Amino acid sequence: MLKVNENFSNLTKSYLFSNISQKVNEFKANNPDKKVISLGIGDVVLPLCAPVIKGLEEGVKDMSAIETFKGYGPEQGYAFLRDVLQGYYKEFSVELNTNEIFVSDGAKSDLGNILDIFSKDNVVLIPDPVYPAYVDTNVMDGRKIVFMDSNISNNFLALPDYSVKADIIYLCSPNNPTGAVYNREQLTKWVEYAKEMGAVILFDAAYEAFISDESIPHSIYEIPGAKDCAIEVCSLSKTAGFTGLRCGYTVIPMELKCGETSLNELWLRRQSTKFNGVPYIVQKAATGVFSKEGRAKTKEVIDSYKENAKVLGAVLKEMSIDYIGGENSPYIWLKCPNEMSSWDLFDMLLEKANIVGTPGVGFGKNGEGYFRLSCFALKENVIEAAERLKKLQF
Amino acid sequence: MLKVNENFSNLTKSYLFSNISQKVNEFKANNPDKKVISLGIGDVVLPLCAPVIKGLEEGVKDMSAIETFKGYGPEQGYAFLRDVLQGYYKEFSVELNTNEIFVSDGAKSDLGNILDIFSKDNVVLIPDPVYPAYVDTNVMDGRKIVFMDSNISNNFLALPDYSVKADIIYLCSPNNPTGAVYNREQLTKWVEYAKEMGAVILFDAAYEAFISDESIPHSIYEIPGAKDCAIEVCSLSKTAGFTGLRCGYTVIPMELKCGETSLNELWLRRQSTKFNGVPYIVQKAATGVFSKEGRAKTKEVIDSYKENAKVLGAVLKEMSIDYIGGENSPYIWLKCPNEMSSWDLFDMLLEKANIVGTPGVGFGKNGEGYFRLSCFALKENVIEAAERLKKLQF
Numbered sequence: 001m002l003k004v005n006e007n008f009s010n011l012t013k014s015y016l017f018s019n020i021s022q023k024v025n026e027f028k029a030n031n032p033d034k035k036v037i038s039l040g041i042g043d044v045v046l047p048l049c050a051p052v053i054k055g056l057e058e059g060v061k062d063m064s065a066i067e068t069f070k071g072y073g074p075e076q077g078y079a080f081l082r083d084v085l086q087g088y089y090k091e092f093s094v095e096l097n098t099n100e101i102f103v104s105d106g107a108k109s110d111l112g113n114i115l116d117i118f119s120k121d122n123v124v125l126i127p128d129p130v131y132p133a134y135v136d137t138n139v140m141d142g143r144k145i146v147f148m149d150s151n152i153s154n155n156f157l158a159l160p161d162y163s164v165k166a167d168i169i170y171l172c173s174p175n176n177p178t179g180a181v182y183n184r185e186q187l188t189k190w191v192e193y194a195k196e197m198g199a200v201i202l203f204d205a206a207y208e209a210f211i212s213d214e215s216i217p218h219s220i221y222e223i224p225g226a227k228d229c230a231i232e233v234c235s236l237s238k239t240a241g242f243t244g245l246r247c248g249y250t251v252i253p254m255e256l257k258c259g260e261t262s263l264n265e266l267w268l269r270r271q272s273t274k275f276n277g278v279p280y281i282v283q284k285a286a287t288g289v290f291s292k293e294g295r296a297k298t299k300e301v302i303d304s305y306k307e308n309a310k311v312l313g314a315v316l317k318e319m320s321i322d323y324i325g326g327e328n329s330p331y332i333w334l335k336c337p338n339e340m341s342s343w344d345l346f347d348m349l350l351e352k353a354n355i356v357g358t359p360g361v362g363f364g365k366n367g368e369g370y371f372r373l374s375c376f377a378l379k380e381n382v383i384e385a386a387e388r389l390k391k392l393q394f
Numbered sequence: 395m396l397k398v399n400e401n402f403s404n405l406t407k408s409y410l411f412s413n414i415s416q417k418v419n420e421f422k423a424n425n426p427d428k429k430v431i432s433l434g435i436g437d438v439v440l441p442l443c444a445p446v447i448k449g450l451e452e453g454v455k456d457m458s459a460i461e462t463f464k465g466y467g468p469e470q471g472y473a474f475l476r477d478v479l480q481g482y483y484k485e486f487s488v489e490l491n492t493n494e495i496f497v498s499d500g501a502k503s504d505l506g507n508i509l510d511i512f513s514k515d516n517v518v519l520i521p522d523p524v525y526p527a528y529v530d531t532n533v534m535d536g537r538k539i540v541f542m543d544s545n546i547s548n549n550f551l552a553l554p555d556y557s558v559k560a561d562i563i564y565l566c567s568p569n570n571p572t573g574a575v576y577n578r579e580q581l582t583k584w585v586e587y588a589k590e591m592g593a594v595i596l597f598d599a600a601y602e603a604f605i606s607d608e609s610i611p612h613s614i615y616e617i618p619g620a621k622d623c624a625i626e627v628c629s630l631s632k633t634a635g636f637t638g639l640r641c642g643y644t645v646i647p648m649e650l651k652c653g654e655t656s657l658n659e660l661w662l663r664r665q666s667t668k669f670n671g672v673p674y675i676v677q678k679a680a681t682g683v684f685s686k687e688g689r690a691k692t693k694e695v696i697d698s699y700k701e702n703a704k705v706l707g708a709v710l711k712e713m714s715i716d717y718i719g720g721e722n723s724p725y726i727w728l729k730c731p732n733e734m735s736s737w738d739l740f741d742m743l744l745e746k747a748n749i750v751g752t753p754g755v756g757f758g759k760n761g762e763g764y765f766r767l768s769c770f771a772l773k774e775n776v777i778e779a780a781e782r783l784k785k786l787q788f
Contacts, residue, residue, distance in 0.1 A: 050458075064442055
C-alpha cells in the first residue's frame with residue numbers, strides 16, 4: 001500500500017500571498033476606478049536588456065539549423081557560461097575552478113534540491129524573518145529546525161550563538177525580506193561558527209548585484225576559510241531580470257567535504273540523475289549578462305530599482321517611519337508606525353493609498369510589526385506611491 | 395556535525411556512457427581517418443521545426459519590451475500551454491482538467507523529483523532492463539527496489555506477478571531501451587495489479603509520439619480506472635526535439651489519492667516550494683508543437699527517425715539477427731549474434747564497422763547479450779551504417 005511522505009502534513013499552509021491577492025482583488029472589484037500600485041511581490045518589471053536578448057536570438061538561430069542545433073547539454077552547464085561565471089568571481093578576488101560551478105534554473109530549485117545530498121538527521125539553523133522556502137523544504141524532509149532571531153536589537157542581522165548547535169545554516173545577504181546586509185566581520189563570525197560546528201552554510205546571494213557599498217562582500221568566498229564550509233547559491237533573476245527566463249548558479253568548492261565525502265561530487269551525481277541542464281538558449285542569454293555591454297545595461301536597471309528605494313526611503317524619513325534596507329537591496333523593511341500590526345498596515349495602505357506591500361509577519365514571528373516594500377516597480381509608479389504615502393495620517 | 399545522505403554511497407558508479415565515450419575517443423585517436431557513426435545515445439539530431447522556432451521568437455520579443463515582459467510565471471505552467479495539452483489528451487479520449495497537468499523542464503526532473511512526495515518506506519517495482527535513473531533516484535532515497543524481469547520469454551514486456559508486493563511501479567512504454575510497447579490488454583493488467591496492491595504506477599510516456607500502431611495506448615489514462623492509480627510523465631524531448639530546450643509535463647489526476655491525501659495537492663506544494671516554472675519562451679515554443687503546422691512538422695521528423703529504424707531493421711533481418719522495437723519506438727533492441735556479450739558486440743561494431751551503439755547490459759542484467767541501436771541520426775549516416783553492417787561476418 002502506497003505511503004506518502006508524511007512530513008508534508010507538517011507544512012503550514014502558506015496563506016501569505018494568497019491572502020494578499022484575495023484582499024487586493026476584493027479591493028479592486030469594489031473600487032474599479034482606483035489605480036492600485038504594487039510594491040508587494042519581489043518580481044522584476046523591466047524587460048531583458050539588449051545583450052541578453054541578443055544571446056537568446058543567437059541561441060534560437062542555432063536551434064533552428066541542423067549544423068548548429070544543440071541537444072542534451074552538460075547537466076552542470078555549458079563551459080562557455082561557466083567560464084564567464086568563473087571570470088565574474090575573479091572580480092571579487094574569488095578563484096574558482098569551473099567544475100565548482102553548477103548552472104541551474106534558479107536559486108529556488110537549487111536551495112530546495114541541495115537538501116537531497118544531506119541526511120534528514122541534520123539540525124537546521126534558519127533566521128526569522130526568512131524566505132519561507134528555507135523552512136518548507138526542510139519540513140518536507142522532516143529535519144529539526146532551530147530559528148535564530150533577526151530583530152531590531154541586531155539590526156536584523158543575527159549572529160552566531162555558540163550555545164545553539166546546528167549542522168546546516170541558512171544565510172541570505174543582502175537579505176530577503178529585510179534588505180539587511182552582512183559585512184565582512186559578521187560573515188567571518190559565521191564562517192568561524194560553521195567550522196566550530198562542522199556545519200555547512202547555505203549562502204543565498206541572490207541579491208548580491210544590489211550591493212553598492214564596496215566594503216560589503218558579494219560572495220561568502222571572500223571570507224577566508226569559507227570554501228571548506230559554504231555552498232553559495234546565486235541567481236540571475238534579480239541581477240538581470242531572469243525571473244521568467246530561469247537561470248542561476250550554485251558553487252560547491254572542491255575543498256568542501258563531509259568527512260571524506262566531497263559535496264561537489266554528491267551534487268554532481270544528484271544533478272546528473274535528476275536534472276538535464278538549463279536550456280541552451282537561456283545559457284546563451286546568461287552569457288550576455290556578463291558581456292561588457294550586459295554588465296553596463298544590467299547595472300542601469302539595478303540602479304533604477306535602487307533609485308526607487310531612494311524615493312521611498314526619503315518619504316519614509318520625512319514621515320519619521322523607521323526602516324532598514326534599500327541601500328544594498330531592492331527591499332525596504334519598515335517599522336509599522338504606532339505599533340500597528342503588519343496586517344493592519346497592509347489594510348490601511350491598500351485602502352487609503354491603494355498601495356500593496358507585504359506584511360512582515362508573513363516571513364516569521366519577528367516580522368510582526370514590520371512591512372516590506374519592494375522596489376521592483378516602474379519609476380513613475382513609485383513616485384506616485386511616495387506622493388500618496390506622504391498624505392497619510394498615522 | 396554535518397551528515398550527508400548516506401544512501402548516495404549505495405549508488406553504483408555508472409560507467410556505461412563514460413566507458414563508451416572513452417572507448418570511442420580512443421578509437422578515434424588511433425583511427426583519425428575513420429568516420430564513426432553514432433547510434434548510441436538517445437539524443438535527437440534534427441533541429442527545432444518552424445512553429446517551435448516561431449514560438450521562441452515571439453516569446454523573445456515579448457521579453458524584450460516592457461509592455462509584454464513576463465516575470466515569474468505560474469509554477470505549474472502557463473494556462474495557454476496547459477489548455478493545449480488538455481486538448482492533446484482529448485485526441486486519446488482522455489479528459490483532463492488543466493489543474494491536473496503540470497508543465498516541467500523534462501521527464502528526468504519530474505521522475506526524480508516526484509519521489510519527494512512518497513515515503514521512503516515504499517517498495518518500488520522496476521523492470522530490468524531499464525532507464526538507470528529510475529533505480530538511482532530510489533537508491534538515493536533508500537527505498538527497497540524489487541526488479542521484474544523483462545526478457546525474451548515475455549517479449550521484454552514484464553507483466554504483473556501477484557506474489558510480488560509493490561507500492562510504486564515504473565512502467566515505460568514505448569520502452570527505453572527495448573523499444574517494446576504494451577498493448578491495451580497488458581496495461582489493463584498493470585492497472586488491475588496496482589489497484590490490488592494500493593500502489594501507484596509512474597508511467598513514463600516520453601516516447602508516446604513514436605507509436606504508429608493505432609491499437610496501442612499513448613496514455614495510461616486510456617485504460618479505465620487508471621486515473622486513480624497512475625501518474626503520467628511525458629516530455630517533448632523526443633516528440634519535438636526538445637532535449638536542449640527542456641519541456642515536459644506530468645499528469646496527476648484529482649482522483650489519485652493515498653487515503654485522504656491528494657497526490658496532486660502534494661505535487662503542487664512540492665513544485666511551488668522547489669520550482670519556479672519553465673521559461674515563458676520555452677512554453678511558447680511548446681505551444682508551437684501542438685499547432686496544426688507543429689503537429690505536421692513534428693510528425694515528419696518522427697517519421698524520418700522511424701524511417702531510419704526501418705533501414706536498420708531491414709538489414710538486421712537480412713543478416714538473420716533477431717530484434718524487437720523500431721516500429722513504435724526510436725530504439726532497436728537486438729540479440730547479439732553468436733551468443734556474444736553486449737560489450738564484445740560493442741567492440742566489434744566500433745572496430746569493424748565504426749558504429750557506436752549501447753551495450754544492453756548497461757541497462758541491467760537482462761540486457762546482457764542485447765544491444766541498443768538508436769535511430770536518432772541523420773538518414774545518410776543510417777544508410778551508411780546499414781551498408782557497413784551488411785558486410786560484417788559473424
